[in-house]
Amino acid sequence: MAYGDAQLVSTRTFSFLPFNKAPVALGFRQSSLLLVNSRSKQTRILMEMQGNGVSAVKVPHVLTVAGSDSGAGAGIQADLKACAARGVYCSTVITAVTAQNTVGVQGVNIVPEDFVAEQMKSVLSDMHVDVVKTGMLPSIGIVKILHQHLKEYPVRALVIDPVMVSTSGDVLAGPSIIAGFREELLPIADIVTPNLKEASALLDGLRIKTISDMRSAAKLLHDMGPRNVLVKGGDLPDSLDAVDIFFDGEDMYELRSSRIKTRNTHGTGCTLASCIAAELAKGSSMLEAVKVAKCFVETALDYSKDILIGNGAQGPFDQLMRLKNNIYNSRRQVRFNPSDLFLYAVTDSGMNRKWGHSISDAVKAAVEGGATIVQLREKDIETKDFLEVAKSCLQICRSHGVPLLINDRIDVALACDADGVHIGQSDMPTHVARALLGPEKIIGVSCKTPDHAEQAWIAGADYIGCGGVYPTNTKANNLTIGLDGLKTVCLASKLPVVAIGGINASNAQSVMQIGVPNLKGVAVVSAMFDRECVFTETRKLHTLLMEATQAVR
Ligand SMILES: Cc1ncc(COP(=O)(O)OP(=O)(O)O)c(N)n1
Ligand SMILES: Cc1nc(C(=O)O)sc1CCOP(=O)(O)O
Numbered sequence: 001m002a003y004g005d006a007q008l009v010s011t012r013t014f015s016f017l018p019f020n021k022a023p024v025a026l027g028f029r030q031s032s033l034l035l036v037n038s039r040s041k042q043t044r045i046l047m048e049m050q051g052n053g054v055s056a057v058k059v060p061h062v063l064t065v066a067g068s069d070s071g072a073g074a075g076i077q078a079d080l081k082a083c084a085a086r087g088v089y090c091s092t093v094i095t096a097v098t099a100q101n102t103v104g105v106q107g108v109n110i111v112p113e114d115f116v117a118e119q120m121k122s123v124l125s126d127m128h129v130d131v132v133k134t135g136m137l138p139s140i141g142i143v144k145i146l147h148q149h150l151k152e153y154p155v156r157a158l159v160i161d162p163v164m165v166s167t168s169g170d171v172l173a174g175p176s177i178i179a180g181f182r183e184e185l186l187p188i189a190d191i192v193t194p195n196l197k198e199a200s201a202l203l204d205g206l207r208i209k210t211i212s213d214m215r216s217a218a219k220l221l222h223d224m225g226p227r228n229v230l231v232k233g234g235d236l237p238d239s240l241d242a243v244d245i246f247f248d249g250e251d252m253y254e255l256r257s258s259r260i261k262t263r264n265t266h267g268t269g270c271t272l273a274s275c276i277a278a279e280l281a282k283g284s285s286m287l288e289a290v291k292v293a294k295c296f297v298e299t300a301l302d303y304s305k306d307i308l309i310g311n312g313a314q315g316p317f318d319q320l321m322r323l324k325n326n327i328y329n330s331r332r333q334v335r336f337n338p339s340d341l342f343l344y345a346v347t348d349s350g351m352n353r354k355w356g357h358s359i360s361d362a363v364k365a366a367v368e369g370g371a372t373i374v375q376l377r378e379k380d381i382e383t384k385d386f387l388e389v390a391k392s393c394l395q396i397c398r399s400h401g402v403p404l405l406i407n408d409r410i411d412v413a414l415a416c417d418a419d420g421v422h423i424g425q426s427d428m429p430t431h432v433a434r435a436l437l438g439p440e441k442i443i444g445v446s447c448k449t450p451d452h453a454e455q456a457w458i459a460g461a462d463y464i465g466c467g468g469v470y471p472t473n474t475k476a477n478n479l480t481i482g483l484d485g486l487k488t489v490c491l492a493s494k495l496p497v498v499a500i501g502g503i504n505a506s507n508a509q510s511v512m513q514i515g516v517p518n519l520k521g522v523a524v525v526s527a528m529f530d531r532e533c534v535f536t537e538t539r540k541l542h543t544l545l546m547e548a549t550q551a552v553r
């Protein structure tokens, strides 16, 4: 049953059940019924809305009870970002405010216990929380307050990240907290996610140095009451992979992901636990939630491996996976400029192979020779390789202020944050591409008739490519429309036009001289890339086009 379905909401209350047996286990393990305990008011509101024909959408909700990290790499800030990235609402109870950066923790200010209690009551008495996730719990008093509130307001799952020491080695919760974890929280937890140091601290200093030690630790921790245990092996010496041990009381799983080489690992523990909580809130099983969370952290670390924030040893990473593409500090195409169509380079991997050019070297030569826009038209490349090539070409193009478009592959354009796409009549429909890419990306559409041009304009294209002006060997079975066909389409088009097909140094000037104002340039493949020196050929074409346009003026 889906979470968005308000009919799932039940008015049953479970407050009469002993806490450690009740809705946490029932709701999460045996039933997908949404438990609202004493908050029947919210249920009534949902039902009233439905009765009035208004659809009420229940949003998966995680409450994080943790400390604030001023550097925003870990703590509450990491939890908020992780939940946002996983599409889950996240409310917050702040237990401590830390002055913290990539160097370490400079100060900790613990929030008074009664005010922690007030925050908890505010959230839990009003909102339907699916999962509570804990991070920094700086005092035994706060642990007790949490326990009391969970008794009063049961939730479907409790995720305990037993934060004790920061990544920089600073103590965030004293040894007295260990008793709190053992006595109050582990017995009611659905999962506890210690790293090696935390597992060792919870187990009276047990030595954990190998995967076999991690397995033993997982069993011993399970004996303390949590339904599931995830011992994280990120700090395991001599391990090529990041190996975690997951134990559900019956089966033991060795979960592996590749170890990403990066300084930006601050906040991985908080993010992992929040992501587990978010997946549980959406209705996943525990093992599924753990696997998704592990994969999410690995991907986010990979995206963030080169970002530079702060001067300390351990930087934050990017849960929203946006910084890697340099979208904040690169000069990017804000709106399409038709004059960019002037000399349009379209790549062809066969030609680059023939001349021993890598795609990115060929693109660099074209851009340095004067190409004003580049389209990667790679028909015989694996998707994974296409993405890598696109990323490196994007860097080259961005550094020259030249837009980079991707031929046919909307997914690749989105994945590398290219400036746009070029699509044909049998590719993704233009209006769908526009919906997927949003208003700012450039969309070019191949058109051979006035009707195509009209449709492209209606569907939200930015320019049209019109051809084949001359016969071409580059595209099989391509219809040649000639200069007359080009002129007819240009006159009908409300969009700027770039001509394509068989255009080279000997005919480029004739194309530009047909005398229609919305013909903005020529697109070439072989005349640029089926040549030994891409730079020289591009420069030659650029000079010819400049001459032709000056002559027209
Ligand atoms: C600028 C430009 N114009 C036309 C095309 C051809 O696109 P399409 O018809 O989709 O054919 P393929 O290039 O995908 O084979 C183009 N790529 N660029
Ligand atoms: C990719 C493409 N599209 C065309 C169209 O008519 O839409 S012609 C073409 C190939 C253009 O290659 P060259 O510059 O080597 O002739």
Ligand SMILES: [Mg+2]
Pocket: 407, 408, 422, 423, 424, 427
């Ligand atoms: Mg196409």
